[in-house]
Amino acid sequence: MPASPPALILVNLGTPEAPTPRAVRRFLAEFLHDRRVVQLTRWLWCPVLHFAILPLRGPRVAEKYAKIWMEGGSPLAVYTQRLAQAVQARQPQRRVVHAMRYGGPSIAEVLAGLRAEGIERATVLPLYPQYSTTTTGSVADALAAAGAGLELRTIEDYATDAGWVSAVAASIRAHRAAQGSGRHLLFSFHGLPQRLADQGDPYPQRCEDSARAIAAALRLADDEWSLSYQSRFGRERWLEPATVSVLDDLAARGVDAVDVVCPGFAVDCLETLEEVAIMLAARFAERGGRLSYIPCLNDAPAHADALAALAEREDWADA
Ligand SMILES: C=CC1=C(C)c2cc3[nH]c(cc4nc(cc5[nH]c(cc1n2)c(C)c5CCC(=O)O)C(CCC(=O)O)=C4C)c(C)c3C=C
Numbered sequence: 001m002p003a004s005p006p007a008l009i010l011v012n013l014g015t016p017e018a019p020t021p022r023a024v025r026r027f028l029a030e031f032l033h034d035r036r037v038v039q040l041t042r043w044l045w046c047p048v049l050h051f052a053i054l055p056l057r058g059p060r061v062a063e064k065y066a067k068i069w070m071e072g073g074s075p076l077a078v079y080t081q082r083l084a085q086a087v088q089a090r091q092p093q094r095r096v097v098h099a100m101r102y103g104g105p106s107i108a109e110v111l112a113g114l115r116a117e118g119i120e121r122a123t124v125l126p127l128y129p130q131y132s133t134t135t136t137g138s139v140a141d142a143l144a145a146a147g148a149g150l151e152l153r154t155i156e157d158y159a160t161d162a163g164w165v166s167a168v169a170a171s172i173r174a175h176r177a178a179q180g181s182g183r184h185l186l187f188s189f190h191g192l193p194q195r196l197a198d199q200g201d202p203y204p205q206r207c208e209d210s211a212r213a214i215a216a217a218l219r220l221a222d223d224e225w226s227l228s229y230q231s232r233f234g235r236e237r238w239l240e241p242a243t244v245s246v247l248d249d250l251a252a253r254g255v256d257a258v259d260v261v262c263p264g265f266a267v268d269c270l271e272t273l274e275e276v277a278i279m280l281a282a283r284f285a286e287r288g289g290r291l292s293y294i295p296c297l298n299d300a301p302a303h304a305d306a307l308a309a310l311a312e313r314e315d316w317a318d319a
């Protein structure tokens with residue numbers, strides 16, 4: 001009898017439990033204490049974080065979450081859970097669960113639950129197509145901290161996975177078929193401090209690889225698409241060009257219709273729904289244009305198919 005396939009753990013970033021200042025502060029406190037995310041020495045960072053960032057940002061960001069909150073909770077949590085269920089439906093022979101790097105369900109509690117069920121092996125799929133030390137690397141830290149007891153294998157990057165690329169390309173094609181073609185396509189990825197890229201974080205290269213692969217699948221000419229980075233945090237220089245500047249430049253050049261897609265995000269979240277689909281769309285409209293946001297793959301069947309195939313391929317040879 002062949003060994004049953006390893007469990008599959010889809011790991012996402014995490015999100016506040018409620019759109020309230022208190023819940024946002026709690027979430028940000030855990031997130032922004034992660035040394036993968038903020039590298040400043042603690043005696044410098046902790047006073048800034050506790051006495052300035054959390055008190056000021058908590059209420060401001062809670063208002064943003066309130067604008068996008070769904071009946072079942074934060075979009076990131078709702079879609080991550082639905083995506084895990086969709087992958088589970090495609091792979092009834094294995095346990096498919098989800099975990100969050102910050103907040104719950106935590107990686108440690110999910111691993112403990114699997115161990116309690118007698119599961120001995122798991123494939124971990126961080127829901128970040130492009131590897132970064134700040135995201136996938138941080139998931140690896142949490143797995144190591146949660147301790148052994150389960151044999152783990154992690155899929156660290158799927159930026160150019162053929163199944164995932166064609167799922168993203170198909171969703172763009174479908175959106176454009178409904179909205180009309182001939183529009184500029186902007187690939188907007190979450191940014192990073194430029195310093196991390198200079199220190200060797202492969203993330204910007206992998207974002208470029210993803211954008212180029214998706215543009216090729218759509219047979220776009222070079223002047224029909226661009227790539228940019230959004231969601232800047234802090235005063236340091238971040239990856240460029242910034243999404244806001246690229247959109248302002250497009251508007252200034254008279255481009256009045258832009259489609260924006262965010263292939264660095266597996267599911268919709270604050271950064272896509274509030275920052276891009278609401279704030280940046282309003283800013284582009286003020287400049288006379290129409291920004292059409294193309295939703296993330298979320299729990300679409302093609303997304304679940306692509307991730308199930310990816311996990312199957314990465315399983316242990318004897319599974
Ligand atoms: C998709 C990949 C992501 C990378 C890379 C990333 C790096 C990164 N992020 C921050 C700071 C913040 N990010 C915030 C939200 C957020 N970030 C990602 C993904 C990546 N971050 C997601 C999916 C989300 C949304 C979570 C949700 O609940 O919907 C936030 C919180 C919101 C806010 O306060 O603006 C911060 C802060 C840094 C500093 C960083 C790299 C160093």
Ligand SMILES: [Fe+2]
Pocket residue numbers: 033046049050
């Ligand atoms: Fe602290």
Ligand SMILES: [Fe+2]
Pocket residue numbers: 190231
């Ligand atoms: Fe982020």
